Amino acid sequence: MDNAVARLTVPVPIDAACALLKSVFGFDAFRPGQEEIVQALLGGEDVLAIMPTGSGKSLCYQLPALVMGGLTVVVSPLIALMRDQVRQLRAYGIAAASLNSSNDIEQNRRIHDALMEGELRLLYVSPERLARADMTAWLRDAGVRLLAIDEAHCVSQWGHDFRPEYMALGRVRAELGGVRTIALTATADAPTRADIVEKLFAVPPRIFVRSFDRPNLRLAMAPKTSTPRQVLDFVRTHQGMSGIVYCLSRKRTEEYAAMLVGAGYRALPYHAGLEKPEREASQDTFLQEDGVIIVATVAFGMGIDKPDVRFVCHADLPQNVESYYQEIGRAGRDGLPADTLTLYGLDEMRLRREWIEQAEVSEERKRIDRQRLNALIALCEAPRCRRQTLLAYFGEPSAPCGNCDLCINGVESFDGTIDAQKAMSAIVRTGERFGTEHLVNILIGEATEAVLRYRHEALPTFGVGSDRKATEWRSIFRQIYAAGLIALDIVQHGRWTVTDAGWRVLRGQEKIELRRDVLEPGKGRRGKVKASTASSADGRPVDQALLDALKALRTSLARQQQVPAYVIFPDRTLIDMAARHPTSLAQMLEVDGIGQVKLERYGTAFLEVVQRHGAPGQNNAEQ
CATH class of the missing domain: 1.10.10.10 (Winged helix-like DNA-binding domain superfamily/Winged helix DNA-binding domain)
Structure with a gap:
């Protein structure tokens, strides 16, 4: 095992990764920040990567896994996330599997056999399962070449979602022979980063901190006046789009879901008090179909990798800045425009403070939680660009963004x-x-x-x-x-x-x-922000009628195969297709996100829709 690990410290040329980036994933170039991380891993270094949601964190370990060969183990906190990641990888023709409590004995036996035969490239496991002695020995025998730890902020007591089961990962890594490791998270301030390094790495890793900015997200916050009406008004600006409405309590999720259904929307409640089959059915519907709204507590989200969520609305104040950033980050993961709205009131500010004081944690932790809540309230009452205030919390300077309510509407x-x-x-x-x-x-x-x-x-x-x-x-x-x-x-x-x-x-x-308005809550002026609209990444006009037809085919295929719609193609690919109007399979390969395997599986069916629709301009909806 030691010799195998030593041999892998020989650098691998980045050219091999670039070739697979196009042939497998269908991308012509890396997104900002990806290439240097991939290069560091291929060069034998350990990595801690702090990258915003939607910047392509998963590719940073999936691509090296293909280039290096052998087995990459991915630690993931939720079964739903593992399941969807495996589905997506298999759709690219990559041998991947997950070991979790929902597997039956026969599934686990097949995975074990494939592992021992060296057939698997990526294996997803939970931190609890990975910490088991038998699992560690099993993987040591299989010869793990790369360990990827997703949602790495969970290892830190200062992280917004600390999970004790993550604490064993440093020991597991050592028992696997100090295997090359990449830890990834979208949200980690300075204390959290230091804690991650201390808990996971014997030697400090290369640390990559990408900009926390998500420029495609439009940020807005407003004091509560009539919360149901404010939520409904916001949703009405996003007709036919997928979105998430976050509420503080289980009761409110059901009340707001019923309100939206009454207004003609397809809205589903989601909270930990629902029976597991009902939760899973709501989640699958949200993933497989367009225009579905999930009304949820924060129990919903971390395991969701749906790239085309077009809006996130907080009907109640989030827990802190990190939670706010993580939750709005579930919108616009495809890089296309998306909207956010956060409503806040004095009562919930008071409730949040009470929860902090009543928590059975150390006084030091309470002090930090108090200050994090204060930072969130400061963001709510910011006198300048919201994005400037948000990024400043993470230590990142920025200019006014022009894409938040304060930049657009101004303030009194x-x-x-x-x-x-x-x-x-x-x-x-x-x-x-x-x-x-x-x-x-x-x-x-x-x-x-x-x-x-x-x-x-x-x-x-x-x-x-x-x-x-x-x-x-x-x-x-x-x-x-x-x-x-x-x-x-x-x-x-x-x-x-x-x-x-x-x-x-x-x-x-x-x-x-x-x-002046936030000195006396409830007296502030209210401005309206127009909803963002989808457009192609390179600015080409999009044929909306064709896009609707492509989405209809995608929904049909997703239902047939019982997979999330984005596993077939994400919105970004369909939008590019609706802008390009490819006339052949060769031209389909030029569409963003279509590699050779996706072309073979779905290219003909989608090309037929394009051809039936006609040449650009024949049947286009008004631009």
Whole structure:
């Protein structure tokens, strides 16, 4: 085994990967960030890859698995995700299987035989199964060449979805002979990344952090006024499209699903309280058909790899920024335009805080969870581009995006320079050592026990903000944080520090605009954002009538084969097909996402639809 691993450290030319990228997957080029990761793995390095959802993380280990040969083991947290990934790989003609609790004895025997014969390229397993001694010995005998750990943030206690079963993976990796490893996740801030490296790797890996930006997603947030009406208005701008509506409770998922059904939509509830067959039926319908809306708790999503979700609506406030980013990331995985809307209210902010305080976790964890929630609320009340605020949370600077509600509609603002100076003066005069509540008490002149203990009632800033309520000052702190004037240390007790930009405002060198509407929730103006529309990746006009016909064929095939629709072809491929109007099988190979195996399986059937439809312009719907 050791010799086998050693031989694999010889670099493999990237040309071999490029050839398979086209012939198997049907792609002419790598997406940004993929090539350097593939090259690092082929060069014998371990990798931690932080890549946004929709950037093609799976290809980063699937392609090296084909180039290297032998067996690649993929750790995945959910059966549904394993099942769909295996279906998709088999549709490309790749030998793949999954070992999970839904398999029967005969299925597991066939997988074992194929493994021992060296026939499998990729084997998907859960972390619980992989940690079993018999499973580890079995894989060691099979000679694993690559270990891929998906959703790697689950290994970290600081990750938004920590799972104890992931903790054994570092030991398993060592028992497999220190096999070459790639860990992948879409959401990991600095503390989470450090924890992943410590838990999984004996030697620090190559770390690739792609931009967290998802420019195809339109971001919008709004205070709650009439939540059912707001949800319905948003869904109405996405007629015939697939989407997800997230709710805080099981009861609300059923109520909102019934509301949407009553309004003429095909909506299905999904939550952990439903019987397993009902949950699976809803999930399969969502995956196989177009225009289905899932109304769900956060129990739905991680195992879903549907690339053509066109909208995500949060009817209730998410748990924190990482959860928000992960959940909106389920829209637009194909890179095409998609919309998001998050509704928030004071009651659920209060509820989220209560859950944090009541949780049976360490005080350190509570402090971090409090600050993560504060960061999400700051995003809700951002005085500038939402994408700038969101990316700044992950340490990434950016320019205004032009594709969020604040960029499009603007905000009702006022000159908040003096208020910002008061807040930052309180931060500086207390030595940049305190969090929001202590500073608010100083500003409003509340002589609490802590204020008196530190003698902060003697500061010039004590009571300087008594003209405002405590709730208004909390909003001001969140807004100047969102504007980049102050920085939050979520590990060190949530203390605030003043940034260089903040010092310029504090010294009177620059001014800052703040939002008036969020100081008094419920009084903000409401703007409407038009829905994004699908278009071809290269800007070609899309024949909508042909696209509808291609989707109808795809739905029929997906039902016959009982696979998700995207396993046949994702929307991106059908849109490109509807723009190109290929007239031969050779031209079909030029369509994005069609490789040789897909051409042989489906090319003729889809070409017939194109030919029946006629040449461009004959039957086109109005552009």
